[in-house]
Amino acid sequence: MTKHEAHRPTIAVYGANGHTGGYLLTELHRRGLTPILVGRNTDRLRAAATAAGLTDPDIRLADLDDPNALAAAFSGADAVISSLPAYVELGEPILVAAIAAGAHYVDIAGEQLFLKRVLDEYGPRAEAAGVTVLPGVTDTNLPADLIAELIARRLPAPVEFTIGHHTRGGAGSRGSAKTLLASQDWFRDGGWHFAEGEFRTGPVRQAEMHYPGEAAPAPVAKFPFGAVLTIPRHIDAASVVGVLRSEFRDMVIGLTPELVAALPEKPGAASDMGHDLVVDAVGADGRRLRGVLSGLDSYRDSGLIAVEAAVRLAGGSAKAGVLVPAEAFDAADFLTSLGVHDIDWKIEIQ
Structure with a gap:
């Protein structure tokens, strides 16, 4: 105990x-x-x-x-x-x-x-x-916030943060699809990022991320992770951006109520193939650190x-x-x- x-x-x-x-x-x-x-x-x-x-x-x-x-x-x-x-x-x-x-x-x-x-x-x-x-x-928001806190203690401020998430297989549940559908426009457009002391919408320059265990960088699109909102509350951040694989945004754009209703309540058996949360950071002096949290199943x-x-x-x-x-x-x-x-x-x- x-x-x-x-x-x-x-x-x-x-x-x-x-x-x-x-x-x-x-x-x-x-x-x-x-x-x-x-x-x-x-x-x-x-x-x-x-x-x-x-x-x-x-x-x-x-x-x-x-x-x-x-x-x-x-x-x-x-x-x-x-x-x-x-x-x-x-x-x-x-x-x-x-x-x-x-x-x-x-x-x-x-x-x-x-x-x-x-x-x-x-x-x-x-x-x-x-x-x-x-x-x-969640498996992304809480660890990203805590890892960013630990990284910020090692780098001079202000720090630039990029948060990414990578699932190594499996499919989502009907509940996850309902969540995406309820805020479809927000997820599609990437939501807020943090820059120059304020939360902003619109595009960002991040175009790719090299996920752990992969041979080459993957194309990514802006994604509205919750930690984008929480990290600036306790860290002197120059910027905070969330990204996810570009094909995921394409999937969100294509969601309809009919497709959501047809999904299984629970994800397939392959959902236990693991995931990685990535927090990339650049300090004011140009030094770079990466935090990674790896688990077995996001749910x-x-x-x-x-x-x-x-x-x-x-x-x-x-x-x-x-x-x-x-x-x-x-x-x-x-x-x-x-x-x-x-x-x-x-x-x-x-």
Whole structure:
């Protein structure tokens, strides 16, 4: 048992019957914790609990459009994990209810539009309730923010950051496609990047990235990673840009509701072929560093990271308010703790 698990917190999960939700429940069960499962369908929640090995689960029903029922369902929880598709459409009721219930909050949102809304608007409410809100805890956003913090300590400011993500096989789930479709124009156009002290839309000059293990650089397009918004909050950054393979943007442009409906609820078996998060940085003196976090499955790893974050917040070590990862946790300690799950990281000279 680690120092972060000594308290044995109570964690509520909304979205437990989804693909990532299954990983959340399995990891909570592995830690000896009994989660509260909150949702709209008893049978689906019970099936998710059984699949995760949970016996006699605590199941509570609440609709997203019933704030009082949601807050009541989260009562007694030290922290809430929100696992949803399309946070821009569905995410705020869970956040509002968690704050009302006096519970810390973590979500797995990958949408800049939702993340910026939370960062800009919910700080005073979270502080008044004495809770910590940590949005955007995914396999890309949280590690990128923490790795950037560690890199910034080694390079003179201001630092230029480029964030990339590379999946070595597999396909996405229907929930991921719903997320992309809900903000299709934003994902297609690349969202915000940070330059000259402000967030901007529009094109950037980055045209390629040399991903780990590949023989040649790959063409990339601007992509709206959440860490683009969080890194400038705690680092003197000259610029922060997110990029992804160009063919992914082409896939986003081609999404339709009909195609999304035809996708499987869960990704194919090849989704466990691994992924790499890349954080490239250039210091004011021209020195270059690269941080890399490598894992086995993006959905699994996002769930594991969210549980680690929720357990730590439940321990009460972070201040109240809306925080970004490096404001909530010791960067090296958090990243190293993921090694037990075969999620490894390093920083190297370029």
